[in-house]
Amino acid sequence: xxxxxxxxxxxxxxxxxxxxxxxxxxxxxxxxxxxxxxxxxxxxxxxxxxxxxxxxxxxxxxxxxxxxxxxxxxxxxxxxxxxxxxxxxxxxxxxxxxxxxxxxxxxxxxxxxxxxxxxxxxxxxxxxxxxxxxxxxxxxxxxxxxxxxxxxxxxxxxxxxxxxxxxxxxxxxxxxxxxxxxxxxxxxxxxx
Amino acid sequence: xxxxxxxxxxxxxxxxxxxxxxxxxxxxxxxxxxxxxxxxxxxxxxxxxxxxxxxxxxxxxxxxxxxxxxxxxxxxxxxxxxxxxxxxxxxxxxxxxxxxxxxxxxxxxxxxxxxxxxxxxxxxxxxxxxxxxxxxxxxxxxxxxxxxxxxxxxxxxxxxxxxxxxxxxxxxxxxxxxxxxxxxxxxxxxxxxxxxxxxxxxxxxxxxxxxx
Amino acid sequence: xxxxxxxxxxxxxxxxxxxxxxxxxxxxxxxxxxxxxxxxxxxxxxxxxxxxxxxxxxxxxxxxxxxxxxxxxxxxxxxxxxxxxxxxxxxxxxxxxxxxxxxxxxxxxxxxxxxxxxxxxxxxxxxxxxxxxxxxxxxxxxxxxxxxxxxxxxxxxxxxxxxxxxxxxxxxxxxxxxxxxxxxxxxxxxxxxxxxxxxxxxxxxxxxxxxxxxxxxxxxxxxxxxxxxxxxxxxxxx
Numbered sequence: 001x002x003x004x005x006x007x008x009x010x011x012x013x014x015x016x017x018x019x020x021x022x023x024x025x026x027x028x029x030x031x032x033x034x035x036x037x038x039x040x041x042x043x044x045x046x047x048x049x050x051x052x053x054x055x056x057x058x059x060x061x062x063x064x065x066x067x068x069x070x071x072x073x074x075x076x077x078x079x080x081x082x083x084x085x086x087x088x089x090x091x092x093x094x095x096x097x098x099x100x101x102x103x104x105x106x107x108x109x110x111x112x113x114x115x116x117x118x119x120x121x122x123x124x125x126x127x128x129x130x131x132x133x134x135x136x137x138x139x140x141x142x143x144x145x146x147x148x149x150x151x152x153x154x155x156x157x158x159x160x161x162x163x164x165x166x167x168x169x170x171x172x173x174x175x176x177x178x179x180x181x182x183x184x185x186x187x188x189x190x191x192x
Numbered sequence: 193x194x195x196x197x198x199x200x201x202x203x204x205x206x207x208x209x210x211x212x213x214x215x216x217x218x219x220x221x222x223x224x225x226x227x228x229x230x231x232x233x234x235x236x237x238x239x240x241x242x243x244x245x246x247x248x249x250x251x252x253x254x255x256x257x258x259x260x261x262x263x264x265x266x267x268x269x270x271x272x273x274x275x276x277x278x279x280x281x282x283x284x285x286x287x288x289x290x291x292x293x294x295x296x297x298x299x300x301x302x303x304x305x306x307x308x309x310x311x312x313x314x315x316x317x318x319x320x321x322x323x324x325x326x327x328x329x330x331x332x333x334x335x336x337x338x339x340x341x342x343x344x345x346x347x348x349x350x351x352x353x354x355x356x357x358x359x360x361x362x363x364x365x366x367x368x369x370x371x372x373x374x375x376x377x378x379x380x381x382x383x384x385x386x387x388x389x390x391x392x393x394x395x396x397x398x399x400x401x402x403x404x
Numbered sequence: 405x406x407x408x409x410x411x412x413x414x415x416x417x418x419x420x421x422x423x424x425x426x427x428x429x430x431x432x433x434x435x436x437x438x439x440x441x442x443x444x445x446x447x448x449x450x451x452x453x454x455x456x457x458x459x460x461x462x463x464x465x466x467x468x469x470x471x472x473x474x475x476x477x478x479x480x481x482x483x484x485x486x487x488x489x490x491x492x493x494x495x496x497x498x499x500x501x502x503x504x505x506x507x508x509x510x511x512x513x514x515x516x517x518x519x520x521x522x523x524x525x526x527x528x529x530x531x532x533x534x535x536x537x538x539x540x541x542x543x544x545x546x547x548x549x550x551x552x553x554x555x556x557x558x559x560x561x562x563x564x565x566x567x568x569x570x571x572x573x574x575x576x577x578x579x580x581x582x583x584x585x586x587x588x589x590x591x592x593x594x595x596x597x598x599x600x601x602x603x604x605x606x607x608x609x610x611x612x613x614x615x616x617x618x619x620x621x622x623x624x625x626x627x628x629x630x631x632x633x634x635x636x637x638x639x640x641x642x
Binding site (some may be wrong): 013052 | 552553554555635636638639640
């Protein structure tokens with residue numbers, strides 16, 4: 001699903017990484033580890049199709065199939081949870097979107113707060129909403145950058161459940177605390 | 193989702209955000225009325241109607257700048273731009289929707305500004321209103337694209353006026369010419385500007401927001 | 405499926421081999437142009453010596469347009485065909501364009517001063533046009549320097565460069581139209597109907613200016629590529 005040959009990324013003079021070869025087949029789970037600032041986020045943004053590599057070849061599935069979440073939940077703070085999810089459901093052409101939105105709000109424990117503005121949410125709730133946004137179109141490929149970081153306990157449990165439920169799809173997960181997801185990984189990449 | 197559907201969805205979102213925030217539109221309205229007031233004091237006696245009409249256009253351009261500055265702020269500050277860019281929609285739909293929203297604020301500000309102008313200075317004729325309408329389209333289509341560029345830059349509030357003003361010069365020429373009654377060719381020129389720049393903006397927006 | 409292939413920024417050639425040839429041609433052309441302008445071209449009945457600035461002013465202007473056009477072409481190549489190095493070439497071309505543009509404004513201003521006693525004239529289409537373009541492309545540099553280097557900056561600057569060439573004809577039209585309601589035209593330039601000798605001189609001067617652009621462009625481009633290569637090597641060794 002995701003293939004890269006000789007991938008390199010430089011920011012001006014600074015070389016983040018080079019000579020990376022990546023092969024994540026369908027159903028694979030790539031675990032990317034390393035300390036903060038080592039280049040994990042940069043790599044994940046490239047694998048999600050958001051950033052361009054400086055050199056190398058990259059093969060990605062089409063945008064429709066990729067879901068991405070990073071440190072920020074990527075939702076509008078002045079819209080309600082429901083409005084946010086509805087927006088993205090429509091953009092992704094999710095069938096029967098109002099039901100799907102309701103379903104996800106429940107699954108992530110946001111049912112009660114569905115019609116409150118995201119700016120009133122706690123950080124953990126915002127991140128849960130972000131995850132819900134990612135899962136709306138039921139993506140084939142999930143690129144998750146430190147997904148457990150901003151999640152509260154409830155959210156982490158939901159994420160574990162999601163990873164279980166979506167087994168068989170393709171994952172790229174970056175984390176500086178690999179213990180939680182190690183057992184799921186089919187390949188791994190360590191940044192120094 | 194169809195292209196038009198996507199544009200509608202995004203435009204609805206933009207308008208909703210502004211209605212909730214209630215920041216940009218009031219500022220634009222106050223700014224334009226304040227500008228017209230300053231212009232009254234800036235124009236020496238006996239300046240005449242033509243000079244005043246010129247000032248109207250200056251006020252409109254700078255008021256538009258105020259609105260354009262805020263156009264992509266939510267997307268950048270909250271990082272949502274990444275999510276929009278990743279969505280399977282055509283990226284130019286983001287531009288179209290945002291232009292429509294900015295156009296809405298600008299027209300709303302003008303609903304106050306034009307009568308204020310008529311009150312403070314001289315009357316308005318059909319040509320002026322038509323010119324304002326055409327100019328608005330050009331301002332919003334070009335300005336939205338430039339706003340997206342500026343928002344990626346460091347000193348964004350400084351950069352946007354620099355980018356926008358040279359491109360606004362033809363708009364001012366067309367607008368003032370039409371307002372002082374120099375003939376329909378100025379309106380035609382505005383229409384030409386709109387058509388050409390809207391096309392270029394539509395075709396190139398993707399490259400402004402996407403790296404790959 | 406999207407496949408992105410990227411080669412390193414350029415393949416290491418610093419095309420200095422052609423440079424001596426271009427530079428030589430420039431020197432020769434410039435010398436010829438100056439000789440022709442001062443010794444060959446006929447003296448203008450009205451304006452005398454000052455009219456000779458025309459032989460520099462207009463070629464400078466045309467060369468500046470060529471620079472911006474070349475910059476826009478490279479920008480298009482960058483966006484459309486993803487040609488490596490096109491962004492740098494576009495930047496250098498526009499940089500040269502601003503230099504030639506500034507010289508155009510300078511020579512135009514001098515000409516206006518000598519001919520009509522004023523340092524600026526709004527009725528000179530060329531001057532006004534260059535003022536607008538100068539403002540536009542100065543904003544290009546502001547934009548470029550306020551963005552971090554990378555593919556985003558390259559893309560954004562390329563789009564802006566394309567807007568520039570679209571602006572050129574539109575501005576021209578606007579300036580023409582604006583003369584209807586801006587102050588009446590007081591100073592008119594009797595456009596020189598060029599005789600043969602004038603035409604020859606003009607052509608040589610134009611060629612010399614374009615050759616100068618080619619030289620400066622190659623030099624600056626080579627310099628910047630060398631810089632980039634050095635930084636790359638320094639990084640690898642670090």
